[in-house]
Amino acid sequence: MTRxxxxxxxxxxxxxxxxxxxxxxxxVGDLAGARARLPHLRDLGVxxxxxTPFCPSPLVxxxxxxxxxxxxxxxxxxxxxxxxxxxxxxxxxxxVLVDLxxxxxxxxxxxxxxxxxxxxxxxxxxxxxFRAGRGPHGEExxxxxxxxxxxxxxxxxxxxxxxxxxxxxxxxxxxxRNPEVPAEFERVMRWWLDHGVDGFRVDVAHALxxxxxxxxxxxxxxxxxxxxxxxxxxxxxxxxxxxRSWRALLAAHPEGPPGSAAAHDRLLVAEAAVFEPGxxxxxxxxxxxxxxxxxxxxxCDWDQAALHRVIEDxxxxxxxxGAPVTWVLSSHDSVRPVTRFGGGSTGMRRARAAALLMxxxxxxxxxxxxxxxxxxxAQLPDDRLRDxxxxxxxxxxxxxxxxxxxxxxxxxxxxxxxxxxxPSECWFPQPEDWGALTVRAQQDDPDSVLALYREALRIRxxxxxxxxxxxxxxxxxxxxxLAFDRxxxxxxxxxxxxxxxxxxxxxxxxxxSGPTSGGxxxxxxxxxxxxxxxxxxxxxxxx
Numbered sequence: 001m002t003r004x005x006x007x008x009x010x011x012x013x014x015x016x017x018x019x020x021x022x023x024x025x026x027x028v029g030d031l032a033g034a035r036a037r038l039p040h041l042r043d044l045g046v047x048x049x050x051x052t053p054f055c056p057s058p059l060v061x062x063x064x065x066x067x068x069x070x071x072x073x074x075x076x077x078x079x080x081x082x083x084x085x086x087x088x089x090x091x092x093x094x095x096v097l098v099d100l101x102x103x104x105x106x107x108x109x110x111x112x113x114x115x116x117x118x119x120x121x122x123x124x125x126x127x128x129x130f131r132a133g134r135g136p137h138g139e140e141x142x143x144x145x146x147x148x149x150x151x152x153x154x155x156x157x158x159x160x161x162x163x164x165x166x167x168x169x170x171x172x173x174x175x176x177r178n179p180e181v182p183a184e185f186e187r188v189m190r191w192w193l194d195h196g197v198d199g200f201r202v203d204v205a206h207a208l209x210x211x212x213x214x215x216x217x218x219x220x221x222x223x224x225x226x227x228x229x230x231x232x233x234x235x236x237x238x239x240x241x242x243x244r245s246w247r248a249l250l251a252a253h254p255e256g257p258p259g260s261a262a263a264h265d266r267l268l269v270a271e272a273a274v275f276e277p278g279x280x281x282x283x284x285x286x287x288x289x290x291x292x293x294x295x296x297x298x299x300c301d302w303d304q305a306a307l308h309r310v311i312e313d314x315x316x317x318x319x320x321x322g323a324p325v326t327w328v329l330s331s332h333d334s335v336r337p338v339t340r341f342g343g344g345s346t347g348m349r350r351a352r353a354a355a356l357l358m359x360x361x362x363x364x365x366x367x368x369x370x371x372x373x374x375x376x377x378a379q380l381p382d383d384r385l386r387d388x389x390x391x392x393x394x395x396x397x398x399x400x401x402x403x404x405x406x407x408x409x410x411x412x413x414x415x416x417x418x419x420x421x422x423p424s425e426c427w428f429p430q431p432e433d434w435g436a437l438t439v440r441a442q443q444d445d446p447d448s449v450l451a452l453y454r455e456a457l458r459i460r461x462x463x464x465x466x467x468x469x470x471x472x473x474x475x476x477x478x479x480x481x482l483a484f485d486r487x488x489x490x491x492x493x494x495x496x497x498x499x500x501x502x503x504x505x506x507x508x509x510x511x512x513s514g515p516t517s518g519g520x521x522x523x524x525x526x527x528x529x530x531x532x533x534x535x536x537x538x539x540x541x542x543x
Contacts, residue, residue: 010048011460012365014366014367015052018030018427019369019404020033022420025421027415027425027426030081032081039092042094044367044450045454049095051099055069058107060388062404064203096197099203103174111128112172129163129173138160141153142154143215145221145232167388170388177238194256196259199269201271204273206274210236228273229276253266268290269289269292275295277296277316280292280317290324291326294314296313298329307357308479309477315471325364326365329371330371333400349524357526362470367453405428413432414430463489466490480497482494495524503521504529508529511527511528
């Protein structure tokens with residue numbers, strides 16, 4: 001592993017294809033639409049793009065219920081469209097990652113259809129986790145495991161057996177101790193590599209193997225993420241030899257089309273919801289994956305002490321295995337930062353500051369479509385919600401659809417250039433008040449969120465201190481501000497308030513998330529400074 005591998009300090013842009021750009025006017029985003037909008041990513045200044053699933057799927061869970069893992073859904077395009085997109089991205093200097101979904105399949109996958117048509121004990125069922133139930137007549141689930149989407153993690157079939165699904169019933173879990181399963185996913189990965197992708201984001205990478213014997217998990221499941229690694233269906237030791245074999249497969253597979261990453265630079269990214277930093281670091285040891293999303297950072301409140309702790313602990317844990325920290329501020333699964341950090345003008349100030357905080361940190365960063373526009377979480381009508389969480393929670397949790405609304409490109413009313421279809425025919429409805437948030441509206445506005453992201457990514461690329469410069473925290477946990485140096489000559493300061501913060505006297509402001517004047521940084525504002533290391537203090541205190 002080389003210190004200058006492209007992925008060590010890359011910025012990757014997440015595209016949710018059906019909500020990104022529609023090329024054919026059917027109201028659903030597609031690969032051709034994404035290809036046409038790739039210049040937006042080039043101008044933004046990112047290094048790679050990650051496409052969430054666009055394989056054939058009944059779309060029970062936004063495409064993460066896959067019925068054919070080596071195909072392209074008809075409403076999103078063709079394999080030829082995939083090839084054209086990867087070629088165009090490579091021509092623009094962008095790497096391409098796709099989702100690998102190995103924990104489960106769709107219930108419409110040929111394997112699961114065969115399993116339902118086979119008797120108990122048949123080899124067709126052995127690819128999944130079928131078990132007899134408990135109770136005198138097997139009428140109770142095999143154990144107490146709960147679905148992450150709500151309700152039990154088991155569904156009974158007509159012959160009396162139960163099958164496991166850690167998510168929706170339409171997403172049956174595979175049995176990774178069955179040799180047919182790893183063999184199939186090696187075939188799947190090779191297919192995608194042959195079509196020019198540069199790596200994989202591995203969905204629920206911490207869940208493939210379940211504890212032998214399937215013991216009960218006890219109360220409080222999915223309620224305290226800090227206990228995830230203690231659950232019998234998460235973070236099992238057998239994951240790590242598997243991921244070492246995948247890393248070797250990527251390195252040994254023949255070179256892809258022109259412009260794609262060299263074999264030794266192909267990337268594996270773990271979506272591992274493991275919040276204990278030391279255990280998360282095991283997924284990115286030198287011969288395993290290269291990146292693992294930092295969910296502790298993603299789910300952190302706008303709180304100095306909490307963020308200080310996450311940053312410090314994450315940096316220490318990843319340094320122990322020589323891996324970069326992978327910072328994520330938002331995704332297709334999370335409430336958008338503007339809303340999460342308070343909504344309105346307060347949420348916007350904090351989201352802008354959080355962006356500069358994340359992009360100043362050493363390591364890699366992921367930007368979710370619309371994050372660079374400052375989009376808030378959309379409020380959708382009940383009858384337009386698609387997330388299975390809505391139904392499985394008994395209509396008490398609205399789910400993740402509010403962050404999956406189509407991107408606004410131009411115009412003053414829906415569909416904002418996303419599609420030529422009528423707004424009512426689009427994949428999801430868009431808010432009526434997003435006219436000022438479109439790409440076009442922000443394009444030439446130097447104070448826009450888009451301008452902030454573009455300038456931040458430009459400085460990140462060009463400033464000498466960000467090219468691998470170490471992190472040196474200057475502030476104490478619980479202070480009113482967070483400050484750290486990157487190497488020599490660059491500092492990031494974030495003021496959590498409530499008062500203003502004095503900037504160092506010799507500081508030159510390279511970029512700030514909001515107005516600064518008189519050498520003072522307002523509350524809920526971040527700044528990048530060009531300065532020699534110096535002490536800092538709150539307004540009214542000696543710096």
